[in-house]
Amino acid sequence: MIALGLTLLAGMSTSVGALMAFFTKSTNKKLLAGALGLSAGVMLYVSFVDLLPMAFSEISAVYLGKRGEVYATLAFFAGIFLITIIDFLIPESENPHEMQHMDSINELGKVKHEAHLHRTGMMMALAIGIHNFPEGVATFVSSLNGFELALPIVAAIAIHNIPEGVAVSMPIYHATGNRKKAFTMAALSGIAEPIGALFGLFVILPFWTPVVSSLLLAGVAGIMVYISIDELLPSAEGYGFHHITIAGVILGMAVMALSLLLF
Numbered sequence: 001m002i003a004l005g006l007t008l009l010a011g012m013s014t015s016v017g018a019l020m021a022f023f024t025k026s027t028n029k030k031l032l033a034g035a036l037g038l039s040a041g042v043m044l045y046v047s048f049v050d051l052l053p054m055a056f057s058e059i060s061a062v063y064l065g066k067r068g069e070v071y072a073t074l075a076f077f078a079g080i081f082l083i084t085i086i087d088f089l090i091p092e093s094e095n096p097h098e099m100q101h102m103d104s105i106n107e108l109g110k111v112k113h114e115a116h117l118h119r120t121g122m123m124m125a126l127a128i129g130i131h132n133f134p135e136g137v138a139t140f141v142s143s144l145n146g147f148e149l150a151l152p153i154v155a156a157i158a159i160h161n162i163p164e165g166v167a168v169s170m171p172i173y174h175a176t177g178n179r180k181k182a183f184t185m186a187a188l189s190g191i192a193e194p195i196g197a198l199f200g201l202f203v204i205l206p207f208w209t210p211v212v213s214s215l216l217l218a219g220v221a222g223i224m225v226y227i228s229i230d231e232l233l234p235s236a237e238g239y240g241f242h243h244i245t246i247a248g249v250i251l252g253m254a255v256m257a258l259s260l261l262l263f
Contacts, residue, residue: 003143004197006154007136011193013158017165018186022179029239032163036236037245039156040228041252046153047221047228050260052076054145055221059214068214075215079222083134087230129192132161135227136196138220141204145217152256153224161190163235 052072059068135157143150165186173182204216236245 002147003140003150004194004201006143006150007139007197008194010139010154010157010161011132011136011190012187013161014165014168014190015183015187017162018169018183020162020166022169022173022183030241030244033236033239033241034244034248034251035159036163036232037248038252038255039159039248040232040236041249041254042152042156042256043224043228043232043252044249045253045256046149046260047224049257050149051142051217051221051224055214055218057214058210058217062211071211072214072218075218076222079219080226081222082219083223083226083230086134129189132164132190132192133196133199134223136193137200137204138196138223139193140197140200141216141220144205144208145213148259152259156252157193161193164189 055072055075056069059072062068063071139150139154139157142153168186168189169182172185173179176182204212233245233249236248239245
């Protein structure tokens with residue numbers, strides 16, 4: 001139940017993005033760049049320093065020698081392959097990776113073709129929903145391995161979901177003038193994450209073994225590395241504050257390192 005609750009919290013952060021789009025006149029781009037960089041730092045550090053070593057350790061207790069490590073390594077790249085396939089299946093113009101920047105989103109508000117704007121927002125909601133499903137599985141699996149590991153991952157995913165909420169709500173709001181509809185669609189796009197957690201609960205959990213656990217941990221590490229490199233860092237750099245982004249990455253790694261040392 002705790003794992004499901006944490007995943008729901010991460011998914012619902014798209015609603016925060018929708019509220020920001022409605023009630024702020026300007027965007028603090030420095031804060032967004034730093035926050036996205038921090039999320040990337042947390043995900044990269046926890047993937048390489050905690051998740052992968054944990055996966056190698058668990059599977060090595062079952063498969064002696066290099067055999068277990070080979071399986072875990074393959075699972076790591078399988079996670080990357082899975083999220084890559086999802087990216088390729090979503091059209092570039094409607095891919096959340098391609099449309100997160102506030103400037104491009106705000107430009108949409110100037111477009112006169114309201115029907116096109118409305119369709120764009122609806123397709124963004126669908127695309128982000130598809131993209132968030134494996135993140136929900138990843139968050140759920142991480143939560144099963146301890147609250148201290150899950151909390152920074154949940155925070156990192158929640159932060160990067162906020163611009164996605166903006167990406168969904170702004171086109172729909174400018175097309176319809178209906179805040180309620182725009183907010184609802186942004187919130188619904190985040191529900192894919194707890195749905196992913198439910199998939200983990202009912203499909204993965206019944207077959208839970210040390211080997212399954214280690215393979216999933218390695219796969220989750222692959223997913224988070226891909227999200228960091230393909231989505232978070234380019235999005236942060238897109239705001240034009242390179243050094244703030246890098247400072248965020250380093251701070252995210254330091255925070256994660258400190259939390260692992262303390263707990």
